[in-house]
Amino acid sequence: MSAVADVIAARKSAGSGALVGYLPVGYPNLATSIEAAVALVENGVDVLELGVPYSDPVMDGPVIQRATQEALAAGFRLRHGFEAVAAITARVSAPVLLMTYWNPVVQYGVDRFADDLAAAGGAGLITPDLVPDEAHAWLAASDRTDRDRVFLAAPSSTDARLEQAVRASRGFVYAVSTMGITGARSDVDTAARTLVSRLRMAGATSTCVGLGISTADQVREVLEYADGAIVGSALVAALADGGIPAVAQAAAALSAGLRR
Amino acid sequence: MLRDESGPYFGEYGGRFVPESLISALDELDAAYTAAKADPVFQAELTHLHATYTGRPSIITEAPRFAEHAGGARIILKREDLNHTGSHKINNVLGQALVAKRLGKTRLIAETGAGQHGVATATAAALFGMECVVYMGEVDTERQSLNVARMRLLGATVIPVTTGSRTLKDAINDALRDWVANVGSTHYLLGTVAGPHPFPVMVRDFHKIIGEEARQQVLDLTGALPDAVTACVGGGSNAMGIFHAFLDDPTVKLYGYEAAGAGHLTDKHAATITRGRPGVLHGARSYLLQDEDGQTIESHSISAGLDYPGVGPEHAWLHDMGRASYLPITDAEAMDALRLLSLTEGIIPAIESAHALAGTMKLGRELGSTATILVNLSGRGDKDMETAGKYFDILDTAALEREVESPVDPSSLGVKE
Ligand SMILES: Cc1ncc(COP(=O)(O)O)c(C=O)c1O
Numbered sequence: 001m002s003a004v005a006d007v008i009a010a011r012k013s014a015g016s017g018a019l020v021g022y023l024p025v026g027y028p029n030l031a032t033s034i035e036a037a038v039a040l041v042e043n044g045v046d047v048l049e050l051g052v053p054y055s056d057p058v059m060d061g062p063v064i065q066r067a068t069q070e071a072l073a074a075g076f077r078l079r080h081g082f083e084a085v086a087a088i089t090a091r092v093s094a095p096v097l098l099m100t101y102w103n104p105v106v107q108y109g110v111d112r113f114a115d116d117l118a119a120a121g122g123a124g125l126i127t128p129d130l131v132p133d134e135a136h137a138w139l140a141a142s143d144r145t146d147r148d149r150v151f152l153a154a155p156s157s158t159d160a161r162l163e164q165a166v167r168a169s170r171g172f173v174y175a176v177s178t179m180g181i182t183g184a185r186s187d188v189d190t191a192a193r194t195l196v197s198r199l200r201m202a203g204a205t206s207t208c209v210g211l212g213i214s215t216a217d218q219v220r221e222v223l224e225y226a227d228g229a230i231v232g233s234a235l236v237a238a239l240a241d242g243g244i245p246a247v248a249q250a251a252a253a254l255s256a257g258l259r260r
Numbered sequence: 261m262l263r264d265e266s267g268p269y270f271g272e273y274g275g276r277f278v279p280e281s282l283i284s285a286l287d288e289l290d291a292a293y294t295a296a297k298a299d300p301v302f303q304a305e306l307t308h309l310h311a312t313y314t315g316r317p318s319i320i321t322e323a324p325r326f327a328e329h330a331g332g333a334r335i336i337l338k339r340e341d342l343n344h345t346g347s348h349k350i351n352n353v354l355g356q357a358l359v360a361k362r363l364g365k366t367r368l369i370a371e372t373g374a375g376q377h378g379v380a381t382a383t384a385a386a387l388f389g390m391e392c393v394v395y396m397g398e399v400d401t402e403r404q405s406l407n408v409a410r411m412r413l414l415g416a417t418v419i420p421v422t423t424g425s426r427t428l429k430d431a432i433n434d435a436l437r438d439w440v441a442n443v444g445s446t447h448y449l450l451g452t453v454a455g456p457h458p459f460p461v462m463v464r465d466f467h468k469i470i471g472e473e474a475r476q477q478v479l480d481l482t483g484a485l486p487d488a489v490t491a492c493v494g495g496g497s498n499a500m501g502i503f504h505a506f507l508d509d510p511t512v513k514l515y516g517y518e519a520a521g522a523g524h525l526t527d528k529h530a531a532t533i534t535r536g537r538p539g540v541l542h543g544a545r546s547y548l549l550q551d552e553d554g555q556t557i558e559s560h561s562i563s564a565g566l567d568y569p570g571v572g573p574e575h576a577w578l579h580d581m582g583r584a585s586y587l588p589i590t591d592a593e594a595m596d597a598l599r600l601l602s603l604t605e606g607i608i609p610a611i612e613s614a615h616a617l618a619g620t621m622k623l624g625r626e627l628g629s630t631a632t633i634l635v636n637l638s639g640r641g642d643k644d645m646e647t648a649g650k651y652f653d654i655l656d657t658a659a660l661e662r663e664v665e666s667p668v669d670p671s672s673l674g675v676k677e
Binding site for chain 1: 275276277278279280281283284285423424429430433436437440441443539540541542543550552553554555556
């Protein structure tokens with residue numbers, strides 16, 4: 001059972017696919033980050049991905065780095081992550097995943113992290129620097145607490161590794177497109193399309209594509225072949241530039257046309 | 261045999277905590293390195309380069325006048341400072357560049373703290389005709405500006421890193437991001453025994469020549485193994501390089517000296533094993549400086565090359581089993597040792613290496629005059645002249661400014677044009 005997988009499947013059978021929206025907790029402060037997340041859901045985001053600010057975020061581009069660094073400087077603590085999840089899930093029904101680098105979880109205690117996440121109503125974790133090979137403790141804790149676990153799949157992953165990611169993941173598999181990093185958009189699109197079809201062959205039933213998606217056109221394009229589209233930097237940039245009204249508007253623009 | 265340990269784990273340390281996008285590159289690297297290690301052609305090529313380019317074997321030098329300040333113990337320096345480019349770093353760089361060539365990579369990227377690893381990487385890129393990009397924290401580009409100029413002269417692009425603490429750890433983050441994006445064409449030439457497998461093992465293997473040479477050289481000189489082997493520890497590559505050959509010699513004590521900055525009990529230090537605890541950073545599980553939430557704490561040291569809040573996993577393993585001891589050395593202790601070696605032996609060490617010398621002075625007094633201590637002199641101090649000049653207040657800044665305004669007439673120095 002996975003609330004995240006259910007929402008994605010429901011959006012899929014309704015004719016489109018899911019919009020997954022990322023924002024960091026604590027940026028620009030805890031209260032505003034909670035309001036901004038709620039605004040995403042009110043404006044068409046189906047699944048929330050809340051980033052836990054971390055000192056050494058190797059998967060994040062400059063926009064998100066800047067935001068999470070500011071959150072840390074403003075005094076972000078891990079417990080704020082659980083507070084935010086609890087506050088958001090009390091107000092909206094969209095499932096909330098935390099996106100966290102691995103060391104904060106290790107230091108908090110993997111079991112304690114899983115318990116506190118469950119108590120706050122969090123659906124699970126996206127772990128960008130934890131591959132299933134190193135995830136024994138988290139696999140056990142997420143099974144015990146019935147939380148989702150989203151592992152990443154890359155165009156460079158072998159078929160065996162894609163199968164491993166599919167087997168280990170619950171909720172969805174995070175397909176890393178190379179969008180925004182490599183050149184022409186048609187190439188990029190081919191890379192993501194190919195990865196998603198390889199994941200399906202590896203048994204995936206719920207696959208979301210992320211990294212570099214920033215426009216409504218790109219979301220629609222991705223949803224032609226994937227079950228969900230993940231948008232991060234574009235939302236963070238909107239929040240940075242224009243606060244909650246801007247991030248709400250950005251979410252509405254991304255989800256326009258997805259709901260018929 | 262401790263020496264046979266070859267990862268991915270050293271006890272509970274090491275592993276691969278990286279984005280999935282990098283796993284295939286690490287697998288490819290691991291396979292290429294494993295093949296190269298067993299290939300006599302590769303080994304011959306590396307040996308030839310070391311003989312004709314690096315300047316290996318590096319000599320050992322006895323330091324009797326310095327030893328008077330170290331309890332009269334016999335002090336023997338392994339002279340990695342005499343290698344081409346001025347430090348031990350070239351050993352690893354040439355090895356990895358050859359592996360990168362076998363992999364068909366055309367672009368080398370690297371992180372650097374003191375600039376020594378960046379200079380060595382830029383050197384290898386020039387030698388092999390590869391493109392080179394070096395990430396360096398902005399704090400370090402300022403305090404090691406001479407090395408920035410060296411890298412540029414060698415054709416490398418130096419990118420000052422402005423995120424986080426703007427030092428070595430942030431340079432590694434940016435290098436990892438670059439690698440994720442450009443993994444097809446690019447080899448990330450990591451400069452120490454840290455990072456995800458196979459880096460800790462591969463980098464150690466390329467440096468273990470230091471200890472292998474030194475072990476025989478000390479035997480030839482003294483007829484016995486040393487009582488102790490010492491080295492400074494940043495990420496830990498020069499220390500692993502000299503320790504490795506001695507790991508299974510139980511009579512030889514191993515000491516790694518960490519940078520204690522203003523003091524390991526203050527909040528301005530880089531004494532990772534002394535003050536840190538196990539966690540995950542830069543792709544491996546090891547000791548690191550971190551707060552309660554697992555956020556990395558910024559390190560501090562006068563030495564850019566030791567200013568790193570992590571340490572290689574093999575050191576964490578050796579520490580936990582008690583095979584090696586890791587002790588803190590302050591900025592002031594290191595700078596005193598730097599001056600002392602300069603005055604007593606006519607050798608100006610890198611500030612990094614001066615930490616090993618300062619530790620050795622204490623150790624010599626402990627072990628007494630019958631002891632023999634082998635010290636890894638990992639680099640030379642040329643790059644540190646600005647820092648040392650300011651620290652000892654021996655830079656005649658007024659004269660320097662006058663020179664800039666009116667350059668010295670070469671004829672007044674007796675130089676013919
Ligand atoms: C001369 C010298 N020694 C030591 C170090 C520290 O690195 P490691 O601990 O990997 O030997 C550096 C790093 O820049 C260096 O330049």
